[in-house]
Amino acid sequence: QVHLVESGGGVVQPGRSLRLSCAASGFTFSSYAMHWVRQAPGKGLEWVAFISYDGSNKYYADSVKGQFIISRDNSKNTLYVQMNSLRAEDTAVYYCARDEAGDYNGSGKWVYWGQGTLVTVSS
Amino acid sequence: AIQMTQSPSSLSASVGDRVTITCRASQGVRIDLAWYQQTPGKAPKLLIYGASSLQSGVPSRFSGSGSGTDFTLTISSLQPEDFATYYCLQDFIYPFTFGQGTKLEIK
Numbered sequence: 769q770v771h772l773v774e775s776g777g778g779v780v781q782p783g784r785s786l787r788l789s790c791a792a793s794g795f796t797f798s799s800y801a802m803h804w805v806r807q808a809p810g811k812g813l814e815w816v817a818f819i820s821y822d823g824s825n826k827y828y829a830d831s832v833k834g835q836f837i838i839s840r841d842n843s844k845n846t847l848y849v850q851m852n853s854l855r856a857e858d859t860a861v862y863y864c865a866r867d868e869a870g871d872y873n874g875s876g877k878w879v880y881w882g883q884g885t886l887v888t889v890s891s
Numbered sequence: 892a893i894q895m896t897q898s899p900s901s902l903s904a905s906v907g908d909r910v911t912i913t914c915r916a917s918q919g920v921r922i923d924l925a926w927y928q929q930t931p932g933k934a935p936k937l938l939i940y941g942a943s944s945l946q947s948g949v950p951s952r953f954s955g956s957g958s959g960t961d962f963t964l965t966i967s968s969l970q971p972e973d974f975a976t977y978y979c980l981q982d983f984i985y986p987f988t989f990g991q992g993t994k995l996e997i998k
Contacts, residue, residue, distance in 0.1 A: 805935075812976075812978065812989060812990075812991050812992040813927070813929070813935060813978050813980075813989045813992070814989065815980070815986060815987040815988065815989065818985065818987075827985040827986065828986070829986045830892060830986055863934055863935075865934075873985075874982070875923075875940075875982050876923070876924075876925040876940065876980045876981070876982030876987055877925060877937065877940040877941075877946075877982075878925075878935075878937055879937050879946065881934035881935060882934065883934060884934060
């Protein structure tokens with residue numbers, strides 16, 4: 769049974785950093801590309817970042833490029849996003865999602881999602 | 892980045908109604924488009940990928956069509972569990988981009 773569990777969210781001051789984790793179980797994590805998607809309170813969905821199954825290919829939303837770093841540790845079955853210089857507009861629920869396409873460049877076919885972790889950027 | 896525009900932003904309908912939601916891309920995305928359904932407090936659920944391919948387990952009352960810049964999601968006969976917010980997503984090119992969402996409410 770596929771499980772994705774995000775953690776690491778919380779309240780953080782503007783300008784500080786935070787690292788989110790997404791623990792995967794129930795499947796061969798190293799065979800799947802992964803994504804981060806976020807949703808600000810009361811707002812729509814925003815794709816954030818992609819990482820290929822082996823970690824060698826990464827893409828970012830323009831809004832987080834140079835600020836966020838996606839990574840993965842296949843030995844620990846865990847996906848990460850390092851979020852630096854956080855701003856109020858980064859306040860959101862952050863979801864990880866598994867890419868089903870099996871393509872090196874990823875796809876928008878995401879069947880399995882975590883439950884989300886809330887990041888609140890506030891002084 | 893490709894901009895995705897959904898219409899309408901909100902829609903009131905009754906159980907049994909047929910509804911159509913439209914998504915327009917600011918440039919062609921071939922058939923690289925997915926539709927997601929989200930209910931409050933839950934993660935999104937994949938309904939359609941490749942513009943018209945129904946995800947396994949999704950009821951057949953959901954269908955998608957379109958290519959290039961214009962896409963539609965149709966629900967043939969609304970059920971109570973279909974009242975939710977719907978998003979299109981282009982996965983043609985990075986950065987992937989979602990539409991702003993269509994909130995489907997009970998009339």
